[in-house]
Amino acid sequence: xxxxxxxxxxxxxxxxxxxxxxxxxxxxxxxxxxxxxxxxxxxxxxxxxxxxxxxxxxxxxxxxxxxxxxxxxxxxxxxxxxxxxxxxxxxxxxxxxxxxxxxxxxxxxxxxxxxxxxxxxxxxxxxxxxxxxxxxxxxxxxxxxxxxxxxxxxxxxxxxxxxxxxxxxxxxxxxxxxxxxxxxxxxxxxxxxxxxxxxxxxx
Numbered sequence: 475x476x477x478x479x480x481x482x483x484x485x486x487x488x489x490x491x492x493x494x495x496x497x498x499x500x501x502x503x504x505x506x507x508x509x510x511x512x513x514x515x516x517x518x519x520x521x522x523x524x525x526x527x528x529x530x531x532x533x534x535x536x537x538x539x540x541x542x543x544x545x546x547x548x549x550x551x552x553x554x555x556x557x558x559x560x561x562x563x564x565x566x567x568x569x570x571x572x573x574x575x576x577x578x579x580x581x582x583x584x585x586x587x588x589x590x591x592x593x594x595x596x597x598x599x600x601x602x603x604x605x606x607x608x609x610x611x612x613x614x615x616x617x618x619x620x621x622x623x624x625x626x627x628x629x630x631x632x633x634x635x636x637x638x639x640x641x642x643x644x645x646x647x648x649x650x651x652x653x654x655x656x657x658x659x660x661x662x663x664x665x666x667x668x669x670x671x672x673x674x675x676x677x
Contacts, residue, residue, distance in 0.1 A: 485516040489545055489547060489553050491515040491516070491554040491555070491580070492515060492553045493515055493593040494511065494512045494513070494555060494556070495511060495590055496508045496510055497597040499525075501610065501615060502608055502609065502610045507527060508526045508527070509597075510525075510526055510529075510537040511593060512538070513592060514640075515556065515592060519641060520626060522541035525615065525616055529562055531562050534563065535571050548576070549575060554579070555572060555577050556582070557581055559581050559584050596626070599626075604618050604622055627644075628641045
């Protein structure tokens with residue numbers, strides 16, 4: 475399925491569509507390793523990631539299995555999957571797997587990474603920090619990736635998410651936090667108006 479026909483409307487809830495992609499790291503003495511990431515399109519929450527020694531269909535299927543398990547989803551509420559046109563994503567084996575899971579698959583236009591813009595930006599931001607260090611063991615890289623994902627999901631505020639974290643939006647804490655902010659803002663404005671009125675009376 476082409477992405478152009480699917481992106482006329484934005485996602486409106488978590489787990490409606492997931493973006494997935496690979497990016498790569500070089501571990502000194504171990505060679506290239508490949509990071510598979512599954513990101514929720516609506517909230518930008520990283521549902522699952524894993525470091526792989528290859529970039530094959532089996533790695534994609536394992537990532538999807540783990541993401542579905544973590545999200546508690548099944549065939550009745552399976553998300554759409556958005557990916558690029560890498561060989562591991564266009565195989566008939568993956569198509570059969572996706573169909574068996576009750577998912578649908580949206581692929582971006584070739585040579586147009588903007589379609590997967592959210593996960594592309596995430597990988598770029600993540601690598602800008604994680605690659606500041608050299609890694610000599612896969613376990614060291616995994617630990618650093620885990621630290622970054624925790625920061626990104628739970629502590630990094632996104633302007634596009636109304637300055638909330640991906641976890642706030644994914645787990646439904648967004649409205650409560652926004653209402654609390656609005657309440658604090660109203661109280662602050664009321665207090666400032668009162669102070670201004672008192673200052674005018676004292677002139």
